[in-house]
Amino acid sequence: MKDYYAILGVGREATQEEIKKAYRRLALQHHPDRNPGDKEAEERFKEINEAYAVLSDPEKRAQYDQGLLGAPEFRTEDLFDLFAQVFGFRTGRTAPRGEDLEAQVEVDLEDLLKGKEVEVVYARLVPCEACGGQGGRRVVCPTCGGKGVLESYRQGLFGAFVTRSTCPHCKGQGHLLAETCPVCRGRGRVAREERARVRIPPGMDENHLLRVPGYGNLGPGGPGDLYVRLKIRPHPHLEREGPHLVYRLKIGLAQAALGTRVEVPGLSGPIPLEIPPGTGHGEVFELPGEGLPYPGGRGALRVVVELSVPKNLSPKAKELLRAYAKEVGEEVAPEGFFERLRGFFRK
Ligand SMILES: [Zn+2]
Ligand SMILES: [Zn+2]
Incomplete structure (x- = not known):
């Protein structure tokens, strides 16, 4: 025993x-x-x-x-x-379930590679222990006698009929509070901090909500559900586009013209990439299988080339560029042209 x-x-x-x-x-x-x-x-x-x-x-x-x-x-x-x-819950189908709740968790982009178990800390309503969820001392509603509904007999054209309406005195509850519980102020429920462990699946979309059954508010008919919203912390190098990742690669003028080798910071480590000679601004190199997982595959890492044009050139670099311009027949502003122009407007 x-x-x-x-x-x-x-x-x-x-x-x-x-x-x-x-x-x-x-x-x-x-x-x-x-x-x-x-x-x-x-x-x-x-x-x-x-x-x-x-x-x-x-x-x-x-x-x-x-x-x-x-x-x-x-x-x-x-x-x-x-x-x-x-706990003073009324059983049966009519008892309402507790409300569903929504909470947010933050993860890093890296966490979406394999998925991650996270702890969600949130507040939910649970039955007040001080009054056992009753809201205070209850008495039977004198207006409806505890039924929560009022019935009245009317005489219609084709005989008598019954109309039922929710009792306005107790609002359908069937009882009134004789004394209000000071802890929950008559509501029967109090907010409490809760923790739920949830598993973020690999590659989870930020627009989807993760349902955690039974972790919503507790109501007379049972608990509601908790819905977890995902927020991804900004990554220093990568952006997310569905299952794909985007990396903006800055290269210089000479690198674009002559080609180069770079290392792209992929989610699982650096990836070597060859930039061929004559690569233009906005060109995209796609690295398949280096994006985020999705059911049945993995997205791509898209490397978008951004050409960075030098702003503060040394006199030597300027000289070399002028020589280059002359060689390929590009017309450029003569030396000191913009300085003189600015001087003219200042006068
Ligand atoms: Zn009533
Ligand atoms: Zn209470």
């Missing part, structure tokens, strides 16, 4: 109030919605509910204390019913 007192962490002389308090704390902590995929937490949650089902019932507790109780069997739905009952 399991030690139900140890499972709830209470003494053998614990009062009903103490047992309930311990149960609330542990059931919230080990609820499967808060620990998706965690088999251990699920087992703990079952044990906690089993322990509470026995110890909260004075008759069963007395039998258990005397060693007369056989191992009770619970169906999973019963456990959730018990949880809902203690």
